[in-house]
Amino acid sequence: MNLYHFIIFSLFLFSVGIYGVLTRRSAVGILIAIELMLNAGAINLAVFNRYLAPDKVDGQIMALFVMAVAAAEVLVGMAILIMLFRRKKSVDIGQLDILRH
Amino acid sequence: MGLLSWLIFIPFFTALAVILTPQPKQIKWVALIGSGIHLLLTAYTAIKLWGVISQETFTADVFAKLYFTEQYDWFKSLGIQYMLGVDGMSMAMVILTSIIIFTGVLASWHVTERPKEFFALLLVLVTGVFGVFLSFDLFLFFMFYEVAVLPMYLLIGVWGTGPKEYSAMKLTLMLMVGSAFILVGLFALYHTSGQGTGVYSFNLNTLASFEYPKSMQAWVFPMIFIGFGILGALYPFHTWSPDGHASAPTAVSMLHAGVLMKLGGYGALRIAVYLLPDGAKEWALFFMGLTTINILYGSFGAIKQKDLKYFTAYSSVSHCGIVLFGVATLNFMGVKGAVLQMFSHGVMTGLFFALIGMVYGRTHTRMIPEMGGLAKVMPWLAVCFYVAGMASLGLPGFSGFIAESHVFIGGFFGNAWNSSVAMQVMTVLATMSIVVTAVYVLRGLGKVFLGPITDSHYLSLTDAGFTEKLTTGILIAVLFLVGVFPQFLIKLIEGSVLPILNRLR
């Protein structure tokens, strides 16, 4: 297994994430898809660290940061979602078009 | 900080002080003290400058001679500097602005709605104006120019009357279009001179030392001239002015017509004609034509106005036409007259708008047909109004005559590059405005102040109070002093006008 296998894996993961973000109707689904994209990024960080500069740990530290940020982001995202749900009684993303006006 | 930096930033610091003032009642005092200090400092600078200028000769200069300069690099890689300086012309404008802001603060003595924001914005606005008049790096110039134009939107939109949002939006958008023209023109100058000499700089005199190709001057000149012309109410880009002035609160109208519109004439002369002499020669007749329309059109338009502010706004269009007309004559007397007219019209129109505010505060109407016979109950205001009117129709003894006679003689004498017959015809047409001005001034003021009192509740109105007498008194004294002893101002201006004209040869 070399670098390319990991990169192709993370590319796959990222594409799945984008697909999810663009097509899911449910806001929760979109959040999960975003998680996938973030994780693809985190994998890249760890892998590049391992293969390109094996005697340093910067990439792995960054991957940890990404996890922390992802957790925070989910928190904020869920909070917004709950507020939205209270207002609209739905998490259907199709009904949220106030950006247009 | 040097003298000129103080001149620019005193209003800004005053604005900060106004924001930090806790008591609403003290706000106007803070603003007044700030502008009073500024007035004193301006007087000091003027006297000091006069001492220097009166010793010098300018007959052979081709570069603007600057005094009290302050020069620091700002964005060194782009050749942008913090470059301040002053010469006769900008000194005259600074004096004018300082007088107008002082009286403008006095005229807004009774602003009760959000006074803190009002005075702060007013002072920020004049910071920009002083910056424009004192900066000789065009990037800095443009930055201050925008600072001067933008607060107007809020001042009219929030504190105005009538269709204020519409007027504010129209005014801001039209002036922004002008700014865009100016900016493109400035970049063209910067780029061309940079490529030509290898030194990229926004410094006015550095830009002036490069001779721009004729083909390039031919399109950049009208661009910059129209850009500034929009602010100077050049026909047909003047329509922001009646609406804007009509909707603006008193002090804002004063500042706007009195000072901001002068930025147009100042920029047209200082940047367009100074840097692009060949373009100026080529386009002079065209712009003389437009400004002749301005002058006559504004004065005829004023005859039929019913609202005092529209009336004055059209009169301003006519008088600012004389400024740009003078610039377009490219004649020593004409250009000198243009600068004098900027000063004179600034004071005069400031007086007009201050008075309109005072009358409106009493009658609660600005419609000319609804008023009548007010001289009986407010003699002071009536006399002041007539003084302003007489000054505006160019009665000798007030500054208007000095300026207009310069412009008309200059226009008639013509210049070496344009058909003198065409210029003379246009000058004669423009001169006719002195009759039309007499017609509308006397008709309008006669209706408002003379004759029997038309409405019985006008009988209980009062005459001017102390602050109002002070405001109008200062402005009238300036009009009168400049009219009787104009030599001080003329000598001040001459030295800064000569380089501009010498470059044309």
Place this chain on the structure above:
Amino acid sequence: MHDMIAYAWLIPAFPFISFLLIGLGVRLYSQKLAGIIATLSIGASFACALTLAITYFGLAPDAEGLRPTLVPWSFIWVDYMEGLRVNLGILVDPISVLLMVVVTTVSLLVHLYSMGYMKGETGYGRYFTWLNLFTFSMLGLVVAPNIIQTYVFWELVGASSFLLIGYYYERGAAVAASKKAFIVTRFADLGFLLGIILLGYVGYPLYQGSGVEGQLFDYTYLTNPQNITALVGTGFLGISLLLIYMGAAGKSAMFPLHIWLPDAMEGPTPVSALIHAATMVVAGVYLVARLFPLFSTTPDVLEFVSYVGLFTCAFAAIIACTQDDIKRVLAFSTLSQLGYMMFALGLASMDQPLGYVASMFHLFTHAFFKALLFLGAGAIIHAVHSNDIWHMGGLKKLMPVTHLTFLIAVLAISGIWPFAGFFSKDEILLAALQGGKNIHFIGGLLVAGLTAFYMARIYFLSFWGSPRSKGSSHAHEAPLIMLIPLCVLAVLSLVGGWVPFSDYVTIGLTEHQGGHGSSIVPILGSLVAILGLGFSWFVYGRGESARSDAIAAKWGMVFGWIKNKFYMDEVYQFITHQMIFRFVATPIAWFDRNVVDGAVNLTGWLTRRASSIFTLIQTGQAQTYGVWFVVGTGVTLIMLWFTKG
């Protein structure tokens, strides 16, 4: 005594200082004191002017009999450019000294008179402020050493005239009259200004080459014979003089710019006496006289001046015969007399200066007897409380002093020996005869008859017969302070003609003048005047309207035309309101609001429309934007891929 010439600037300075003093301060505290200060300041001016005149005419004339032209005091006012520098200063020469004396004398008497006439008016202080302003401006005009200063004070007298006509500002008619006076003269001044500019324009290239001392606009420069020849060579002198004459015609109310003067009678009567009879309206004549060396090189323009003068002279005299308002009769009479002065000026030349001398002489005498007539009329109006001559009558016994002085003035203006008018009118007619201008001579003679007729008409109707209204039956003599000026003016009207005028005021060649060679002129002149008086006595002598009504009925149509002043006012009204306001001002106002502003609003509207079209691709769905984003990124990557190859 010589010092007075150096201190001549005091003469206009006194009224100016007093103007500032009472206008800004005294007026507000004590109206009465304001009047006293104003009068005293004019008194001081008068004393200075008299001393100046004695000193100046005491100087020995040079070999050609001319007196020197001096500029004892001046300062730089406006520096247009080298050669066009304008000084404010004092010019002392025969006609300026003459006018200074006339102006200060009449002004002093009018100030005195006004203290009685205006007593109890609410605007007493304001009145004296403006009166001082006027006197200052008039003196400034008279002493102007250059044409720009003349223009400056020309406008200032116009403005002070405006203020004084509109003194009763609550009365609509007065407001309208003041507006009209200002605008009509302003229109004429446009010509004046353009004339000055044109003169400067054609003169400037000559100035640069000539090396003559002084500045282009200085009178000493303009009337220097060498420069005149050069100016004539340019070919534009005639046009510029014609334009300058337009200004003079406006101020001196020559046809067709005369319409403001009759209306100007809405002002207080002393004002009419001072401004609209004795001083300001002769400014036009004075200007032409001042520039006479230039005018004399353009005979066509002078001829035009002279014919316009003659026409105005006759035209106004005819109208004067039909007016019922005593002040309007006097106003038309002023017009007519101004016409005399102008046509006399037009007849003169440097070789035959008699017309010039006669014109100045008539200006001098007219100032006194016309002021006297107005002040007398003021006394009558003060007593009767009406301007209409048909409301007067029988005042001979009730107002004996006024009657006597008025009679003197009537005789003076009619040209009866030995009163002042006889001599000056005689000289004008003589000038016409000597110049071989028969039309002018006959016209002048006929107008002299008409003058006697209409002046006697108002005299008979107001003083003879019996009172025709309540006001006139209860009339009483004016207070002493008003009678003193009347008496002084009466004396001046009596002796004014005996001044050996041509010894003082001359121009050009001096040997031709003074020749009272022909005795036919005085005889004819007196005859016509007596005829006019006699006919007037026949019609109006009994203080009734029967005979005059009969005449009016017989000439119905013509009489109506004359009575309505040939409908000149209506013509102007039509041109300004129906033509200019309607077809220029209103369309422009409309055009601006709808077309020019419409274009701006159209731009705004177009922008909004365009934006509403572009909003169609905005769904507001974050996911749509995401798709655009991803597709865009992909396309960019592919493009990069291909370009990098």
